[in-house]
Structure formats: structure tokens, C-alpha cells
Amino acid sequence: MSDKYDVIVIGGGPGGYVAAIRAAQLGYKTACIEKRINKQGKPALGGTCLNVGCIPSKALLDSSWKYHEAEEAFADHGIKVGKLDLDVKAMQERKDKVVLQLTGGVASLFQANKVTWLQGTGQLKANKQVVFTPNEGGDEQTLEADNVILAAGSVPVEIPPAEVDQKIIVDSTGALEFDSVPKKLGVIGAGVIGLELGSVWSRLGSQVTVLEAVDTFLPAVDKQIAKESQKLFTKQGLDIKLGARVTATKKNKNSVRVTYTDKDGEHEETFDRLIVAVGRRPYTEGLLSQDAGVTLDERNFIYVDNQCRTDVPGVYAIGDLVRGPALAHKAIEEGVMVAEVIAGEHTQVNYDAVPGVIYTHPEVAWVGKTEEEVKESGEPYKVGAVPFAANGRALAAGEAAGLVKFVVDEKTDRVLGMHVLGPQASELIQQGVVAMEFGASIEDLQLMVFGHPSLSETVHEAALATDYKAIHVAQRRRKK
Ligand code: FAD
Ligand code: NAD
Numbered sequence: 001m002s003d004k005y006d007v008i009v010i011g012g013g014p015g016g017y018v019a020a021i022r023a024a025q026l027g028y029k030t031a032c033i034e035k036r037i038n039k040q041g042k043p044a045l046g047g048t049c050l051n052v053g054c055i056p057s058k059a060l061l062d063s064s065w066k067y068h069e070a071e072e073a074f075a076d077h078g079i080k081v082g083k084l085d086l087d088v089k090a091m092q093e094r095k096d097k098v099v100l101q102l103t104g105g106v107a108s109l110f111q112a113n114k115v116t117w118l119q120g121t122g123q124l125k126a127n128k129q130v131v132f133t134p135n136e137g138g139d140e141q142t143l144e145a146d147n148v149i150l151a152a153g154s155v156p157v158e159i160p161p162a163e164v165d166q167k168i169i170v171d172s173t174g175a176l177e178f179d180s181v182p183k184k185l186g187v188i189g190a191g192v193i194g195l196e197l198g199s200v201w202s203r204l205g206s207q208v209t210v211l212e213a214v215d216t217f218l219p220a221v222d223k224q225i226a227k228e229s230q231k232l233f234t235k236q237g238l239d240i241k242l243g244a245r246v247t248a249t250k251k252n253k254n255s256v257r258v259t260y261t262d263k264d265g266e267h268e269e270t271f272d273r274l275i276v277a278v279g280r281r282p283y284t285e286g287l288l289s290q291d292a293g294v295t296l297d298e299r300n301f302i303y304v305d306n307q308c309r310t311d312v313p314g315v316y317a318i319g320d321l322v323r324g325p326a327l328a329h330k331a332i333e334e335g336v337m338v339a340e341v342i343a344g345e346h347t348q349v350n351y352d353a354v355p356g357v358i359y360t361h362p363e364v365a366w367v368g369k370t371e372e373e374v375k376e377s378g379e380p381y382k383v384g385a386v387p388f389a390a391n392g393r394a395l396a397a398g399e400a401a402g403l404v405k406f407v408v409d410e411k412t413d414r415v416l417g418m419h420v421l422g423p424q425a426s427e428l429i430q431q432g433v434v435a436m437e438f439g440a441s442i443e444d445l446q447l448m449v450f451g452h453p454s455l456s457e458t459v460h461e462a463a464l465a466t467d468y469k470a471i472h473v474a475q476r477r478r479k480k
Pocket of ligand 1: 010013014046049120318327
């Protein structure tokens with residue numbers, strides 16, 4: 001096979017592997033360079049998301065939720081299970097099996113679509129040349145392509161006072177691999193990872209303390225939803241300390257002493273394990289040679305336009321490497337968009353309608369603008385918020401915590417934002433995405449028929465509530 005490709009993708013995560021498959025579907029001779037070696041010592045596709053991110057974390061979230069339900073909720077349903085036994089090793093093996101099934105599935109999709117998987121490291125040079133260094137050693141090869149898609153993803157941010165050793169002080173990857181339940185678990189950062197992985201180990205019995213530098217809980221989330229979720233997570237046992245800045249850690253053989261400061265001064269606490277989850281940064285190390293020509297922005301993201309073109313014609317960058325939320329589905333849609341743009345199509349990701357989800361229980365999900373953002377814009381708006389406590393299906397399932405909220409343009413009736421805290425929020429939010437994608441008015445949602453009994457009826461009621469027409473809650477006109 002010659003070393004000239006129509007498309008070379010560097011990185012085989014959700015952005016890169018999807019871009020490669022779509023490019024191949026469009027008839028391009030495509031290669032994807034991925035260097036990852038998985039924990040079984042084998043080359044693996046799927047990137048952060050499938051190997052050490054979205055999928056293993058959700059596997060553990062689901063397992064730990066089942067354990068929690070058996071422990072706390074079954075009795076309520078009249079189900080007695082006797083003394084519970086937890087087998088962390090089996091739980092981890094199940095998670096690993098799910099990961100292998102999915103990453104193996106991507107490899108099969110590459111075969112089926114005739115994408116060449118080059119196992120090793122890629123580096124972009126000038127003139128769309130890519131230097132490929134095989135994992136297994138051997139000579140470097142210089143490959144050429146008409147189009148190069150950079151999809152190298154991101155890595156965890158590190159902070160000097162808490163250096164990760166993946167034993168006592170771990171990042172998200174280490175926190176997915178504990179072989180026993182830490183008695184006392186510290187988490188630095190009350191963001192998405194801190195809350196999800198904190199929840200996993202808390203459900204399994206850890207006493208979890210979350211140290212968050214900022215004074216506000218989930219500042220990017222609609223305030224009403226953030227406030228409500230903070231109450232629920234605290235009730236579940238997460239000790240969330242806001243305005244807490246870690247200044248030092250001291251490790252012992254099996255524990256770590258953490259020093260942090262907050263408005264009351266300096267404190268010390270000892271944990272068996274400490275998770276550092278303070279954000280992720282674009283992974284550009286070794287990706288670009290000096291003459292590559294692509295520009296980085298001030299935060300080290302690769303600079304791209306709204307269709308992911310870099311400053312070098314024919315070179316694109318997608319996913320966690322570029323601006324916007326660091327989410328798998330955003331990376332996926334950018335991968336599709338770039339392959340189609342290469343083919344001369346006019347695909348555009350709707351960045352205004354990218355949903356966000358935190359997979360706690362209940363889940364938190366949102367799309368579009370928060371009430372605070374709309375208020376700040378000065379445009380007139382209306383809001384409808386309805387609790388799941390008014391929903392028969394939620395009550396029947398014992399899942400009545402949380403609410404659905406719409407933020408709507410008062411002049412045009414357009415849906416500007418939807419926010420959910422509640423059961424299956426990750427699924428319900430898609431109704432808001434569809435509404436926004438189609439430019440729906442809130443009246444469209446009000447006039448639709450929703451199956452009964454279903455959780456979606458709370459979406460309907462929240463839509464009705466924006467015009468004080470909700471049936472199952474007593475509404476008072478609210479002041480803005
Ligand atoms: P990545 O998935 O990071 O893939 C990039 C790949 O490129 C890597 O495999 C890397 O080995 C490879 N690579 C890098 N440089 C080179 C090179 N020079 N040569 C060859 N290969 C290279 N997002 C969600 O939407 N939902 C979730 O539930 C979710 N959960 C998460 C949970 C955790 C614990 C973490 C850490 C992240 C989670 N994310 C989630 C975020 C999600 O994983 C990322 O947004 C997504 O993986 C980004 O995709 P990507 O293709 O841009 O990069
Ligand atoms: P994050 O940005 O969600 O949260 C990091 C938190 O750490 C913030 O609240 C920040 O204020 C805090 N922080 C920063 N520095 C700190 C310090 N020195 N001390 C204490 N707190 C500090 O980042 P994350 O939780 O690490 O997740 C990284 C990214 O991965 C997310 O932005 C998200 O895009 C992605 N992710 C998504 C999902 C999902 O979609 N469900 C799940 C996990 C991760």
C-alpha cells in the first residue's frame with residue numbers, strides 16, 4: 001500500500017474514529033493513527049472515552065447504583081436481600097469486559113469500512129505530511145495526505161500540591177481502578193468527574209469529602225438546578241466543601257494528609273485515597289512539529305474556525321483539542337462534520353444545542369442557556385419549572401427528586417434552554433435538543449401528546465408551566 005492517503009486522522013477517540021469511519025464511508029482512502037496501549041497491554045481504539053472515561057465510569061456508576069439500591073431501596077419495595085456482599089474485583093472485571101467489547105467493536109468497524117489503523121504515534125509536519133512512529137519500534141515513516149484531522153484529545157490537569165502517583169493520589173484513570181473501597185476518600189474538584197466518581201465510591205461505602213476551590217457549586221449549571229442538586233448530593237453523603245483550596249499533601253504508606261484553606265483558615269484532613277479532578281487540557285505534546293504551521297490559542301487549544309479548519313488549509317482539528325465543551329458527543333459530531341466538509345458538504349455542528357449531562361443519581365442535564373444567562377442578556381423571557389414529585393411514573397419508581405425547567409424567549413416563544421435534575425435526565429434532555437434543533441416554540445411542546453404515565457410528562461408540564469397552564473402543580477406567578 002502506498003504511503004499517500006486522502007485522509008489521515010491522528011487519534012482514535014470518539015472524534016478521530018468517527019471522522020475516520022465517515023471519511024471512509026465517503027470513499028476516501030483513510031488511515032487513523034492511534035498510539036494507545038490498554039491495561040491488558042494491547043493496542044486499543046476508542047480514546048479516553050471508551051478506555052478510561054465515559055464508558056468505564058458509567059459501568060461503575062451503574063454497578064454502584066445497583067448496590068446502593070439493594071442496600072437502601074429494595075426494602076421499600078418489600079424486597080429483602082439479607083446481608084449484601086460486595087466483590088469489587090468482579091465489578092471491575094465486568095467494567096473491563098464492557099470496555100473491551102466496545103473498543104474491539106471500533107476495531108471491527110475500521111475493518112468493515114477499510115480504515116487503516118496505524119498503531120503508533122503521529123506527528124504533523126509542514127505540507128500535510130505526517131511522521132508515523134510505530135508502537136512496535138522500527139523506522140519512522142513519512143506519510144502524505146490531502147487532508148489531516150488532528151484528534152489527539154486531552155489529558156488531566158495536574159496541580160503541584162497534589163502530584164498523582166496512581167496509587168494514593170490518583171487522577172480519573174486511577175480512580176476507575178481501585179481494587180477495594182477506600183474508607184475515607186478525598187476528591188479535589190467538584191466538577192463532572194469529581195461528582196461522578198465521588199458518587200461511585202460513596203455508594204460503595206467510602207466516606208467522601210469533595211474540596212472545590214470555587215465558592216459556587218456547578219457555576220455553569222442553571223442556579224436553581226445547581227442548588228437543588230447540591231442539596232441532594234449532600235444528603236447522599238458527599239461532603240462538599242466550597243471555596244476550599246488545597247495547598248499541600250503529604251503521603252504516608254497508605255494514606256495522604258491534605259492541607260487546604262477556606263474562609264475559616266487552614267485545615268488538615270487524612271484520606272486513604274485522593275482523586276485529583278480539576279479539569280482536562282488539550283494534549284498537544286509531540287503532535288506538532290515546529291514547522292506544522294497550526295496555531296494554538298491562549299489556552300493551548302488548537303485554533304479552529306466553526307467548521308474545525310485550522311490555519312493550515314487541509315488540516316482540521318476536533319474534539320477535546322479545540323474550543324468548546326470537552327464532551328464525547330461534541331467530538332463525534334465534529335468528526336462527522338469535518339469528513340463531510342472535506343467532501344464538499346455543508347454540514348455544521350449546532351454548538352448552541354450541545355447537551356451536557358452529569359451521571360449522578362439523579363442525573364443533571366441541560367441544553368442551551370441558563371436562566372441567569374438569559375436574564376443577563378436583558379431580553380424578556382419566561383420560565384416553567386415542575387418537580388418530578390408531581391409525576392406518577394416517578395413516584396411509582398421511587399424517583400421523585402428533582403425538576404424539569406424551561407427557559408423561553410417571551411417575544412418569539414422559542415425554547416432557549418432546558419434543564420433537568422432527575423431520573424433519566426440524560427434521556428429526557430434530548431427532547432430539549434430536538435426542540436431547539438427544530439426551532440420549536442414552547443407552544444409546540446405544550447400541544448404534543450405525551451404517553452402516560454411517563455417521566456416525559458414532567459417535560460410537558462414544565463412546558464405548560466411557562467404559560468401558567470400546568471395541571472398537576474399549583475402555580476404562582478413568579479417575579480423575575
Ligand atoms: P480522546 O478520547 O482523548 O482520544 C484521543 C486519542 O488520541 C487518545 O486515545 C490518544 O492516545 C490518541 N493520541 C494522542 N496523541 C496522539 C498522537 N500524537 N499519535 C497517535 N495517537 C495519539 N464525555 C461525555 O460526553 N460523556 C461522558 O459521560 C464522559 N465521561 C467521562 C469520564 C471521564 C472519567 C473522563 C476522563 C472523560 C469523560 N468524558 C465524557 C469526556 C470524553 O472522554 C472526551 O470528551 C472525549 O473522549 C474526547 O474525544 P477525543 O476524540 O477528542 O479525544
Ligand atoms: P471540570 O471542569 O468539570 O471540574 C473541575 C473542577 O475542579 C471545577 O469545579 C474547578 O473549579 C475545580 N478546581 C480547579 N482547580 C482546583 C483546585 N486547585 N482545587 C480545587 N478545585 C479545583 O473538570 P473534570 O471534572 O476534571 O472533568 C474534565 C472534563 O471531562 C469535563 O470538563 C467534561 O467536559 C469531561 N467529562 C464529562 C463527563 C460527562 O459528560 N458526564 C464526565 C466526566 C468528564
